[in-house]
Amino acid sequence: MLAVLLLAALSSLPVLYVILRAQDAGWAYSAELLLRPRIFELLVNTLKLAAGATLLSCLIGVTTAWLVERSDLSYRKVWNAIVTLPFAVPAFISAYSWISVFPRLEGFYGAVLVLTFSNFPLVHLPVAAALRGMDPALEETSRSLGFGRIATFFKVVLPQLKVAILGGGILIALHMLAEFGALSFLNYETFTTAIFDQYYVAFNSAAAAMMTLVLLLLCMGMLFLEFLIRGRGYYATERKGSPGEIELVALGKWKPVALLFLVLLTIMAAGAPLGIITYWLLVGSSAALDLPDLLNTLQITLSFGLGGSVLAVIFALPLVFLAVRYQGKFATLADRIPYFIHSLPGIVVGLTLVFFAVRYAFVLYQTVPLLLIGYAMLFLPMAQSAIRAALVQVSRQLEEVALSLGKNALSVFMRITLPLIAPGVGAGLALVFLQIMKELTATLLLRPSGVDTLATKVWELTDNAQYAASAPYAAALILISGLPVYLLTMRSFTRSSKREKVFDG
């Protein structure tokens, strides 16, 4: 219960921060700040970007998923892996690589393009999984009732994909609200970058707080949308072992077009960023690689990741137990609040913690513990969902049997429950660890001065157009964070995808 109260307190901090700031600046002045044309301009910018990148990502993601799952393209398994390669490159690194070669990519279109390329796999993966899991009999029945392949796609297949598409889309929209690094490189202003400027450059905390308020409202709007979709009581079909593999659509003369599309997409989304970083690495070897500094930065990054992930898991464990094992208001809260926190952009968490530290606990300001708390707060939901997935598999009866054999609750937990959920705890640790590696925004705000992680180092060097110098840090980041994230994601989506060819039931 204490944990839930703490969680509730944590999640209310950002709101409290906005209120207190507004009070400091005076309500009238705050209202004035809030109703400036500037805010409206930022709102339009932010929504334009979110809508553009989300729509484009959905279009590309559904197309690639369909090509990989339903067309007669060769090497479809390989394409499935290639298409999700962008997961290996954090968005701000991808943006930095593009801008270092094509400075003219700045602005709205550049931002939409670059962010779509790094985010569309979030639609591709769930949609591909949904297509794979769909019972072929649905489409066959529709055909037998007089609808052609195209009509069947829109009337039967697309509605089944709705949840996957919307889920991925909302995730992307939330990312757009939170994105800072990439947009800062691409020189496109949204609330996140403006808040950062106000705070970091103009030192206008009241204005930053008012922008944060709008950003918070946007996030909550997204969250509400997601809640609506989840709550619809939607039941997806599973393959019930229907006979026959789904018929693959012959692309015919469209095959070269489809191939060209996939090749171009791969080049733009993964090939270019990786290639450009490699280029800077090679060119930059003349710019004197500071190996001790690289190692030092790496060590700091790793220790932050370790500390943050352990903290997140320790915090997540009691919450998950409460949510899974008990019912009631607290359990529901423990279940729901993480979704809210998950939607908070790093900049909001960063600013909030800075504000409260400066005001009430100055000893914590710009210290490692505060940074780790920030990480734990940002990535708690990931730890929770990983542990939760493991805990729901552990039957309550197992624990009851152990109790009936005379073990007390603590020893049951240590000897039965914990070993069984160990894989989930491990997965949670790994996920949070990897996310912390590439976290930029909150780190910039919360880190002790003079301490750099790989991400902040890339950001600072690139901000000064020192592309070659930042390349080694970017490469290290991709190697220790991007690739593992990519592998983890691929595994979780391709498991149990084995399809057997059975021609007769």
Added chain:
Amino acid sequence: MDKLVVNNLSKSFAEVQALKAVDLSLAEGKVLAVLGPSGCGKTTLLRCIAGFEIPESGSIQVDGATLFDSQRFVKPERRKIGYVPQHGVLFPHLTVAKNIGFGLPKRTMSTEQIRHRVEEMLELVGMVGLASRMPHELSGGQQQRIALARALAPSPALVLLDEPFSALDAGLRQSLREEVKNTLNSINATAIIVTHDQEEALSMADSVAVMREGECIQMADPVTIYRHPADLKVATFVGEASLIQGRVTGAHADTQIGSLPLAQAGLFRPGDTVTVMLRPEQFVLSNAAQDTISAQVLKSVYCGHSTLVEVQISAALGNEKLQVRLHGAQQFQPGESLHLQVQGQAMAYAAEPGEK
């Protein structure tokens, strides 16, 4: 004229030939059961007729119009053939009413007409009042009924049912079989049911096609399939059978349990060695000691309406084992002695090489 004519249809997957020159025909308003073990090609046959698989050769005609031959392939959506997949598989995002109305042409039917037709179909399958339910709110049997209603709503020329009852529990299966049969009969629908359950095939169909390894072995009415199976494998597949060696003498076969009248006269020459097949129902208990077979009970399976008894005939007659179905509420203990008589005619098959 036949509603459906399948001619010389062949289809193979990789190295397996799923259909080998299958011929079928089905008259209007009749129900055909395609019966066979799993992997025999029966589902492939159904999917070829529906248009989901493209055969390699042969032809398919419905109402005299060619749906498939060497020059033509009519797409599934143009065939007007209803399809009830295994497990029903309703569209999960649509209500029951919208599922049933899915195939009704919006261009030629008004909303009111569609609503009326849906109502009619709900009545037909006995599901009135469930129109606004979502599929996940229905039980397995209800889903299956709605799937049938959905297939029948556009009045298809032919309706195909793929193992329609395999996912249901035994009691429900029994009653739904009867219901579906009545539904199909009441609108004079022409239907094909694919099944591996011989009881289902015999009880529901006007004719049964037995398939094995891609071939249609025998097609006949249920009584003929059961009494006069085309070969020994069909005989043992469609029901229990006792097989006894014998030698042909005219219209009879001499066996260890006596001289049995043969169902097919003139097929064998006197002196031929044959295997004789008797159904368990052909044995009856007898009190007389004369002209009967004395046997000992090996085991007995009580089925309520009857008892299936395995007996061993006395050593003097050669120790053969027989499957016997005895009516009534009588129970039998292993070791008990019985006297049996044979009723009706026996089927004889040429003894396979290697058998005695």
